[in-house]
Amino acid sequence: MSFTPTSQQRTVIDHTEGPLLVIAGPGSGKTFTLVERVVYLVVDKGVPPEQILVATFTEKAATELVTRISHRLLSRNIVVNIDEMYVGTVHSICLRLLEEHREFTRLKKNFTLMDQFDQAYFFFQRLRAFEEVAPLSLLTGKDELSRWRKANMLCGWINKLSEELIEPDALMSDQDEAVQALGRWYALYLRLLEEENLLDFSVIQRETLKLLESNLDSVLAPLRQQLRYLMIDEYQDTNTVQERILFTLLNESRNICVVGDDDQGLYRFRGATIRNILEFPARFAPGECAVHSLTVNYRSDPAIIDFYNKWMDGSEDNFSWTGGKGVSFRHPKAIVPPDGKFSFEQPVITVSGSAENHNWHEEVLAFLRHMREHHLEDWNQVAFLFRSVRWDKAKALAQYLEEHDIPVYAPRSDLYFDREEVRLLIGAMLFLFPLFKEIRDEWTAKYAPLAVWDLYDTCLRLFADHLRLPQNKELRDWCVHRAREIQGMLLTNRPLDYGFAALFYQLLQFPLFSQFLELQASSRDERPARNMAIFSQLLIKFEYLHHIQVLHPDYLKKNVQDLFNHFLRYLEDGGITEFEDADDSTPQGSIAFMTIHQAKGLEFPVTIVGSLHAAPRKQHTELDEILQDKYYGRKPFEPLDRIKGFDFKRLYYTAFSRAKNLLVLSCQEEKTVKGKLRIPTAYFQPFYIPLPSWRDVDLSGLRVDRTRPSSFKGRYSYTSHVLVYEGCPRQYQFFKYWEFSPVREGPMLFGQLVHQTIEDVHKSVLRGQPGEVTKNNIRLWFDVNYANLSHKERVYLAPQIREVAFGHVLRYVERKGGDWTDIRGTEVDVSLVKDDYILTGKIDLIQGTGNTVEIVDFKATPKPDQYAERYLLERYKRQLEIYAHLVEQRHGLEVSAMNLYYTGEESGVPTYRFPFERQAVDATISGVDEVVDCMEQKKFAVAERPPKLCKECDLKPYCDREGC
Known part of the structure; x- marks a missing residue:
């Protein structure tokens, strides 16, 4: 299906030369406009794809851009190697630049990119080294924080320094002791990265800027000549280093188009600054930068649009976006529906429990059942949005709904270790290593019991209960034999020929675990298999980080202690998300529970916004203020004391504007002793109190749209996907589709060495x-x-x-x-x-x-x-x-x-x-x-097993048992 651009969209598409700021309100066709602008450049203006850079801020958004650009160019009979165009996240484009010009960087070949978990665990493993440089109490303010909290806190500060381009030497010369310590820790971190040939997502950008600014003739000049058109989506989410990279790449034509909505700037906690989009025109000569707006919302019911306009403009609660001398911290705009769009009589309602009856769960359940009976074709037409899905009340609501036969998809609720399949795997690992009891006793005598041991006890009891069942006798016999073999290794002093991950794959052959690997229809139904795949990834990562190839008697005790008392404890303490299908945020058959941040850029026919107990909260410390005042490249843009109010407004504006047909505000109401509402908080009350309850609204005329199916193009490598499937569909299913991590994926070191040289x-x-x-x-x-x-x-x-x-x-x-x-x-x-x-x-x-x-x-x-x-x-x-x-x-x-x-x-x-x-x-x-x-089509059945592949395959025990 193709659409004709509106006059607003056409203006943006046709404006290709010179700097351009596009303020794009919610539901205004921003992605469509960006795609059409790329197509216009390539098809109508004859711009080679390799001269275009399009950056956004999430992998999902980048995938959607690639898919839609590909579709449109194909529809115009244009054959394009999409890889020639710089399309992707800012981080992926920076990584590509580093790889293409690695010889000009401090990076060596085969560097390792750490993800968020890898980086935090990197700090945890080396916390003692950082403590020796300067006491971490200077940062935390107290010593009783756990090592895990200290590692995460230090990680966050280091990333902030990278994103703000602050040099460690400058900090180390400061008079403030905490600032000096930050400089020392940062210098140590950068040195360790270089020694280990590592990168993190913040340092990627720092290294990219250094690459460009240090190699003007050999790198920057050719890139400026090549990249004639820059387009950046979600510009309100850019930080200092990202903006500097983009302006460094900008050539004399200054063809840069930035698109975004300052009202949806949510990522200050990741270093983003709203000033980049609001001050963008001021980066150019007066009148040089054009400013266009996309203000027509094609998504939401007109009354929903009116509701969130009032939330932002201050007309209902006297909120002000202006500062001294009339400076505004918001781009003025009014979002409007298209002419003639029908409005339902009351598309903004409440579904709440009364303060007297504490019946929130029951009210939500009754509302959902009514909607399903009269208005919904599938549960995935409904999404709940919370400030955090880890919030106890959000998790309790999800559990209540599932107990009453309403499936909930909430991959970020940190319920990974609550899932039966995961607990059984942990229980099995504990059973196989009885040595852990001795480790616990010694730890208790030296330190104190660990909270995570309660989880382990639950897992072990669950697994032991299953082992007692007659149908699991073979598994019981196997586990007893393996446990004795592992324990006996300490007496024979001979290493075994397997490690932790190999034991995991051996367990898959038994029905207690293989039952979770039955392929189902939706990503939610596949959750058990995906969670087991995550468990395999964690074990492989643990073995890599701790240099484990096989179980060895000299290191067994340390390895087991590291696995249970450190690695899994860290994951349980910090929270780990379940599998989340990047291409399917609302799988069929389930209601989605997600964070407001997670929902950004998405839309839902029925949107239920919770977390009405929230209030604006301060997000900066005294140390932030020192760094801002003395070391950041620019003075504060927004008054520090007002930032929390601005960000609060932006957060819930993003939530309210996700709704298409029905917007619901929902909470368990609470009152003070004087009878005034305490929840919702005073910040919501001017908007909440006038709304009718769902029980007082005639919903018979409501029409609920279907959830749009995902239309992303899959990317397949001939060697990594097609040939794997042809060799064995079962291997493809496990290692490519479900993303299990194989044990025996040995690097072809000889061939890689020849190829790279x-x-x-x-x-x-x-x-x-x-x-x-x-x-x-x-x-x-x-x-x-x-x-x-x-x-x-x-x-x-x-x-x-x-x-x-x-x-x-x-x-x-x-x-x-x-x-x-x-x-x-x-x-x-x-x-x-x-x-x-x-x-x-x-x-x-x-x-x-x-x-x-x-x-x-x-x-x-x-x-x-x-x-x-x-x-x-x-x-x-x-x-x-x-x-x-x-x-x-x-x-x-x-x-x-x-x-x-x-x-x-x-x-x-x-x-x-x-x-x-x-x-x-x-x-x-x-x-x-x-x-x-x-x-x-997920056709993973194996007609005939390939003997050569089976011989060394991790899945051999599973396939032998399954007869596939």
Whole structure:
């Protein structure tokens, strides 16, 4: 379905030259407008895709942009390699820039990017080292905080310093002791990152800015020449370093379009500053920056729009957005419905429990049952929004509804450790390691009992109760045998050939656990399988962080203590979310419980807003004020004492504006001893009190829209997805679809080492430095690659094997004979946009002259026999055909041949050469279409087990039992 842009949207689409600020209200077609603007640039103005950068702030929003841009370009018969365009989150674009220009950074190859959990656990593991630099009580104000709280607090402050571009040396020279300590901790952290070749999401941006500003000629100038059009969505969520990166990339044409809504600025706690969008026009000469607004809301009922307009404009509660000298801290706007849109008689109501009866749960249940009987086709048409879904009352409501047969989807409620499948797994692990009882006793004598042990006792009792059942006798016998084997290892002093994660996969063969792996219809139904996949990821991560390959008698006690008293305790203490389908926020058959932040950018036919007990709260400390006053690049924009009020308004405005057909305010009312309402708080009362209860409203005329199904295009790699599925659909189901982490996914260190060093050779040539390709430099590149690869993967090659790998690279270079004139591109990301999906890949080498090129894929092995290993060669040939097809379609180049280059071939011709045949290519693409269709239809049955894959597969015990 295509839509014609409105006059407001058309103005934004057509305004392509010069700086542009777009204030886009809720439901105003912001994403549609951005997509059409990209299509207009590419199709109507002939702008090459590689000259466009489009950034947003969530993976989901980025995926939606890629999908919709792909659809629209395909509808205009434009073939585009979407990977050429810089489309993604700000972090992903920064990461891409670092990877493309890594040789100009402090980063080494194979650096590790830490996610939020990895970073916090990094601090936890090294807390003693930070404490030695300066006492953490300077930051926390008290010593009784747990190590976990200290680690998280320190992590937050360090990220703030990175985002505000504050240097540690400046802090260390301050007179304030706490500020000095921050500088010391930050300096230590940056040093540890460099030593360990690590990045976090905040440092990604810091390193990107450093890359651009330190390499004006070699990096920044070419990028400025290439990136002619910048578009940034959700600009109100940008922070200091992000804005500086964007303005650094901006060339003399100054074609930058920023889109956002200051009224929906929610991420101050992550460093975002509302000033970036409000002060954007002032970054340019007077009159240079155009300002346009999208103010027509096509989403919400007109009366809902009127309600949240009043919430923001102060007409009902005398709230003011102005400061001294008439400065406004809000862009003036009034959101309006489209002309002629029908309004339901009363689309804003309350569903609350009375202060006298404390019957909130019962009222909500009665309302939902009425809605389902008269207005709803599916529970997913309803969403509850809370300030936090971890709030006890939100979790209690969810539990009550589920007990009364209303399914609730609340992946961020921190209920992971409450799920039966997770508790059974923890119970099984505790049973397998009876040594933990001794560890507990020693810990208690030395310190004090841990609160998490109560959870462990519950898990162990649950598992033991199941073991007593007759149907679980085989599992009981297996567990007793394994527990004795592990305990006996301490007597024999011989390590076993498995670790914690391998035990997990062994457990899957038994019905007590395999019952949770039955594929169901929706992402909510798959929750048990997804939660078990998360458990596998956690065990693999634990083994990696603690350098565990197998269970060893010398380290068993420490490993078990680290797993239960540290790692799992940290997760339970800090909270861990269940699986959340990024493409499906409202799965069929369930009511969604989510945070207001989580709901940003989404819409729901019936939106129930809770957390009416809330009040504005101060979010900054005295240390924040010191840093703001002395070290931030700009003086405060909003008065510090008013920030909490502004942010409170913005938060609930975002919540109210999610509603399409019906907006519900809901709470358990409470009164003071004098009979005045205490809940809702005074901040909501001017808006809440006039609203009618749902029982007093005639809802018969209400029409509730269906929830729009997700339409994201899936991205599939030929090697990582298609070939895995063809090899074994069951492996694909577990390791790609459910995302279990395999134990035996050993890095192909030898092949990676050869590939990466040959890539260094090619990159040197492409930089115009073929003279740098000397034996000494190749040795240097090779040794650095090996050091970083082996450090990251913790796998090592014997010296003689390393020399064999080095010989592969030298032999390739010698065969080239110094003639590098045909090198066109190396490690080229490619994608093929299809009607229903995007096929991706990476080409090792494109070589050729003029308009004729060849595709080369390197294999770090001797050349295989073309008859004995015909199947393998055919598989590689199909891969090359896909890549060659894309090169022809996108770049207009003629592919004359496709080559498999075997670096291990010593004397003969090192290549297999295939001609480019259109008929064969079309057949390959058609075959991939069929495979992707099977994957998307979740056809995971195995017709015949592949013996070679089964031999070393983690799923072998499970498949043996299941007979698949």
